[in-house]
Amino acid sequence: MTIRRVLVANRGEIARRVFRTCRDLGIETVAVHSDADAGMPFVAEADLAVRLPGSAPSETYLRADLVIDAARRTGADAVHPGYGFLSENADFAREVEKAGLTWIGPSPESIDEMGSKIRAKEIMGAAGVPILSVDVDAVTDADLPLLVKASAGGGGRGMRVVERLEDLEGELEKARAEAASAFGDGTVFVEPYLPRARHVEVQVLADTHGTVWAVGDRDCSIQRRHQKVVEEAPAPNLSEQARTTLHTAARAAAEAVDYRGAGTVEFLVDGDRVFFLEMNTRLQVEHPVTEMVHGIDLVAAQIAIAEGKPLEGEVGEPQGHAVEVRLYAEDPSDDWAPQTGTIRAFEFPDGVRVDSAVEVGSTVGIHYDAMIAKVIAHGPDRTTALRTLVDALRRARIHGVTTNRSALRQILEAQQVQDADLWTSMLEEHGSQWLRATEIDPFAPVAAALAEATVTAASSPVLNRIPAGYRNVPSQPHVREYDGVEPVRYRSQGGRLTVDGVTVVSIDAGGETVRVQLETEGVTRRYAVALGDDVVDVDGPEGSVSLRTVPRFVDPADVVAEGSLLAPMPAAVTDVKVADGDRVSKGDAVVVLEAMKMQHTITAPADGVVSGLAVTVGQQVEAGAVLAVIEEEAGA
Template sequence: MNEQTMISTLLVANRGEIARRIFATCRTLGIRTVAVHSDADAGAPFVGEADTAVGMPGSAPADTYLRGDLVIAAALASGADAIHPGYGFLSESGEFARAVEAAGLIWVGPTPDAIDSMGSKTRAKEIMAAAGVPILSVDIDALEDSDFPLLVKASSGGGGRGMRVVTEAGRLAGELDAASAEAAAAFGDGAVFVEPYLPTARHIEVQVLADAHGTGWVLGDRDCSIQRRHQKVVEEAPAPRVSDEVRSTLHAAALAAAKAIGYVGAGTVEFLVRDAHLDSGEAYFLEMNTRLQVEHPVTEAVSGVDLVALQIAVAEGTALDPEPPAAVGGHAIEVRLYAEDPADDWRAQTGTVRTFALDGATTFGAGAAQRNSPAYGIRLDSAIESGSEVGVHYDAMIAKVIAHAPTRTAAARMLRDALRRSRIHGVKTNAAMLRQILADEAFLAGEVHTALLGERLDAWTVAGVDEDAVRRYALAAALAQASTATAQARVLRSVPTAFRNVPSQARTRSFRHGGEVVTASYRAGRAGLEAVGLDDVVVRSAGPDAVVLAHGGVEETYRVAVGADFVDVDGPLGSVSFDTVPRFTDPADDVKEGSLLAPMPAVVVQVAVDEGQSVSKGDVIAVLEAMKMQHTITASADGVVTDVRMSVGAQVASGAVLAVLVTATSDTSEAADAGDPA
């Protein structure tokens, strides 16, 4: 586009934090905003923040956010004159971009031809090889044992979906099928390919921006090597421990890649780099993402620009200055908060977010282009707020937290402390693990690579609050519960908390935390409430919302929220959530021996067995899908499958019985029931 066309109303064809991020810039530019949303997202924060919103029936991405026809119809109905795709979903669909332009709308992104060139990772590699950029390749028809390990990758999309590491030839066919199915579900394209897997290389990417008048900028680089399941967890700018020679090579190759396809807009060229700290380091082209990246905030922080504002300006036909603006400097680190349990095979978490707060953080960083100096501090880009629902249909990332400081060490410390002070309750997150990463000596030294998280997983997933401290948190929970009960009592309100006819008898409350039961005991003494079993703890004060304890002579304040079956506690070491253990259990809560349970709320995408079928250990029983990732349920032993309670397309709750596996060690009467009726 060479003529100037001002955008008045922008529809964001996306959801969650990226939709909110784009809306924030639109507000600074005076652009009206439109949200599209699925049924599951009807009450999400991004919908309420748009000037207008259009619903799309259904909840699955394939029925909503991946339906380009519905998105364009929403734009026309709402009076939008432009569409911004965000990232994911249709952001890298050349077909969708063409349809947007054919509808007379402005597409805030690169040309459809450029998207197509890079949208297929196999085609992108061919273009880069022709341009002289080193690539990773392998001949799948002539594989030898020495070619392994290999990495299976989806040709379209990203975010770690459709990716599998294959260590031996016998597993390749199965992993190709699994990756293809996952890619088809996430991106609508099941095409996959393989390349050599370099587990200890670094993942470094370069931010580029180009206009329609022939000007191209490089806006620095980022390191994204801390990854889980090939999905980024920690990103930072600039990339640490990179030699001047390698950095220059990366920047030049990225700009050459953009020019090779006539790129317009914001994009990222990604590389795998060996020995980045050496002048002799080797860089291999991975892919080009023809869109805004999840990790764009770290580039905005150190460059002082608003990338969304620049995307809009380029789409309107504005010419960039010949040279990019001078960077404001410093170092920025971003962590992705996921609703998942890293210690339990990254199990996705769903439910109501009771509390979500990060005191002192600014939001979304819109208007960064107007800064004349570094804006050091904490930035929060969040998809959720207190009261939000986290469901099974979308990616597990719920927020990004970004620290910008004068140095890398200072940024890591600032970010680690922000996570410690954060208050997140209702769903389990990876926040404790992120704090461990930011304190790790190897990370602080910049000695990172793509396999580091896997190598350090056990160390990085230790409990965020140690066992002794958890007992103090539990005591605070118990005292707040008791104070709440006293305050809410309809009669005898004047009776002191913890009063008993036999003063020496302690009150006891039990909670469940991290799979363990924690018990807290206290009693009313002559001087007030006393802790029982914690000799070095003194109760200074206790109320429904706050408890002050003295531990070793040091006072600690605990903020407490008491619910019907939970207690959330925010203390000096971070946040802890407890589930109240009922004094009496319902026998109906017990499940039959051999029950195969859903590990998380999910949708059943495959039922691989029939009732009465014999299976061997390791056989697939079912495949579930939650937050765009597939999870396979297998037989834990040889046996017979009975009581199948699932069907394809059904949504199951966490802990729901999918089927029962009767094994040789099961009760004989139960095994007899598994056979055909007489």
């Protein structure tokens, strides 16, 4: 059987990733997309595309009937699920096969068996795979700490760490609510939490002829809120005993459920001890690091297995080392709040692999996961791979949305990471030390101000006959202000712009980008400046920064009342805990928001009375919108 046209039941970077392999294999492609995604790159790259009306996942990518109908209408003969959404939904896989389409994934029976983490542990225990377990009804202080996990999902959603027995019921309730929202299934379970253990996984491939490969291992220990941040292959500093146990257990796990296709078996590793976590019956986000060290295209392997072809040869030893980071639209300085915006620049240097969901002009919205790209570096050894990746993040040009890029650089440069001393809670324990506030290059605002002055003078039919930065009070400098940085003061002398302590070597305003060269103490720095209506994007030797121009006058309408609770990001209101007139105490929940699949509780900043409640459940709000006002009571 030969696959000729593949529909990818997914979006973003994984859809683009699958399309890329399909093009290499001469296979036609079909995209499905929500209204929010109509202008995204993956839609334009497909040979055919079908609109799924609506924007919420429940209306679109989670609608199995609409996806299968799209496959029928476009003549697709196979469906690739990607990861997330319906990728581990056994009923969807059954409906795909019932429709006469080829399912590029494991059998529905295998998905069922591994889809429930509770059932999966039972199967693994029977197969001799080491597991962690605890009876939630018989938990004692001796079992602490505990980890509450969603049975039906992953990605850190529905997951809570419990340090005290009295917190268990509350954390179970929160985990159930988040799991139900993210996966449509609120079932959760608990297991012992091993904070110093590592998260190591094994990539497996299995064909329909009885061959099972363990395609190397990956370390995914660097996590934030149980969401992977950095992944690498092979897993460094593993004992040979642990590595052998991992590969043997992964093959046993695949054989226990008669697995086919690509899958991942995840483990906790504590020294030489190995414990089964879960099996993901799909491709993983971090699959590129395995591809790069083993020279294998895992999507091509998935397709070949779905066509009934056998795995041939053997898995070779890993060549070199690969490290991947997940680039998110989020602000680490604002408690990692998800961010939205339109991409103005998105460019990485040569030498790294970038699997991205976006390009220039793409809009990052509130409806989906905040990951916009994965950046992967490969080198002959781990040190080289890490250094290459850090440098690529430094030199990348990304504007239009706030990302975690600087935080990723700092994590990769942390001494424990460099030494491969890894464990799952290391970021929570050391993040405050590693993730220092990013200092803006002090010369970036200077370059921005000079570029603006030059372009303004050149574009005005009157001002172009006046030296740039001219003032009718020559003794005073011209002042340019940007949010969060010191004002820039510059003068125009003899037709040249000058800044105290800085030599302006050159300013080239030709083209869309202004090139500025500055010299200080014999050191020359080069900047590329892109001017917008109220923001200036600057790329220089210390990285990128976007500077927002401070307006000369403030509109009184923009001033909000004291005590106003503002939405930290664009989001949907999922719960309102109060009513106008209610008395609240500091820390009480007022409004619950959901953005990019994560819930955010907005709490009262002080004791007081609720007034001006401005939102209702189901409402969409923009960043900065007033949700409610807490009026502090006299003497409070």
